[in-house]
Amino acid sequence: MKEDVIILAIESSCDETAASVVKNGREVLSNVISSQIDIHTLYGGVVPEIASRKHTECIDQVVMQALSEAEMTWDDITAIAVTYGPGLVGALLVGVSYAKSLAWALHKPLIGVHHIEGHISANYIENEGLKPPFMCLVVSGGHSHLVKVADYGKYEILGRTRDDAAGEAFDKVARVIGLGYPGGPKIDKVSYEGNPRAIDFPRAKIADNEYDFSFSGLKSAVLNYLNQLQMKGEEYVQADVAASFQQAVVDVLVGHSMQALEQYGFKRFAIAGGVASNTHLRTAMEEACAERGVEFYRPSPILCTDNAAMIGAAAYYEYIAGSRADYDLNAVPNLKLGER
């Protein structure tokens, strides 16, 4: 019998301190997430220095909780995995430094994981049947990528955002229409009370790469719309603005994804990242995939937002492929997918 591979994974790339124990890449034995969202809400967004300080304060407790909830001791752990990029450098460094000294002191292999690879791999956790090749849309507060997953650890980026990430646009629009931070879940919720066709916001196309995204024009269009109403002394309907903005984002994400699926002939499609927990996007993607006879995968909301279970899943395939990091592993804030 093959021996189990038990990975202790750590994630601290943004405002979540997370640790998880994952068995053989697919079975989550524990998934601990310490969110700092309440603190950053005071500032209307993530403050890197505060995030880094909070990670330092709680990393040890989070990791030990993950170990104990999995009912594991250090002896049971095969390898230590950590997100080393992309993300906020100060935040990443906390997880990277902690993981490295664990690996050194315990004589365990160390695996550096790409954050986006983690998001994509979140889909493996609840879908035993999902194997590459497939297409994946990764949308979060920091990333908007349309990715061909050729094999485990082998990626080709078809499209990416030219300016704001999708989740960033949600946050900014939520702020200007008085919904506050974090924008994604708030817009998602209030949109159920609004008309998504009330305002015709633009759906941006990029001339030289049909799969790239741009959301800053959309954000400006929302601002202009609000300003025009204000100048006329009229009130805006918050739910309508939210629903119409969200519809524009969803249309672009679905449109790009379906076009790519058709062009490349993939039969499996997955979404990942914090924005993948948006209920309207999930429904729209599910319908669009069903129309085309494409198998649709999405992680549970808890595995969409930043977590360490997804890092453990990705690390398993890295481990199997023989990937090992050295003790000089550094945080790489703008790490590209597929690079080492």
Place this chain on the structure above:
Amino acid sequence: MKILAVDSSGMVASVAIVEDDILVAEYNVNFKKTHSQTLLPMIDEISRMVELDTATIDAIAVAAGPGSFTGLRIGSATVKGLAQALGKPVVAVPTVDALAYNLYGSSAVICPLMDARRNQTYTGIYEFVRTENAFAMNTIEEQCAVDVGEIIGVLNSLGREVVFLGDGVPVFAEQIEKELKVPHTYAPAFMNRQRAAALAVLAKEYFKDGKSQTAGEFVPIYLRLSQAEREQLEKEKQGAN
């Protein structure tokens, strides 16, 4: 008693192993590479060189701050991981105290100066007083973040000879020469930056006094709020007026 000490509070990365009264090994690097790239490889190298059995370590000492925010976090997270994995206590020593300890036995008062940017320094004032069979370090001015002019003022009013050290010396030397009215010198290269050996020896005293923490309890001392928090406080103050 064996202590593994780590200091990454400034430009210098320093690791030392001190056993009782013997410095077994020390590794200092003052180079442009980030601590993230240097610190653990240094710990690894030094441990292999002296065939360190990590089970024999009694405590792990760390320069707890102030210092470069990033440097402090790399050191803190590293030490937390080590302490947790090895099941050892952490001894957190204030950075400026550990710097001053480099000048053990000095008859002049000691004033470490760390460059804290924005024309400020992390500093403090210390002296060594003779006890029955040793010198004990006595804190005259506790470590703090102040304008360099302020600490010069305190030294002037103290009226005693001063020896300066730290990475703030080249930054503030001109102002010191202009404003300081008491006799003073600058420590030479072998003792004018953070050294984990001094940290380890001071940590031994802390440990004996019961001042140790678990990996989970330890947090670095920044002495400064983040910029966002400062601005928020400023706003609240203005709002209150």
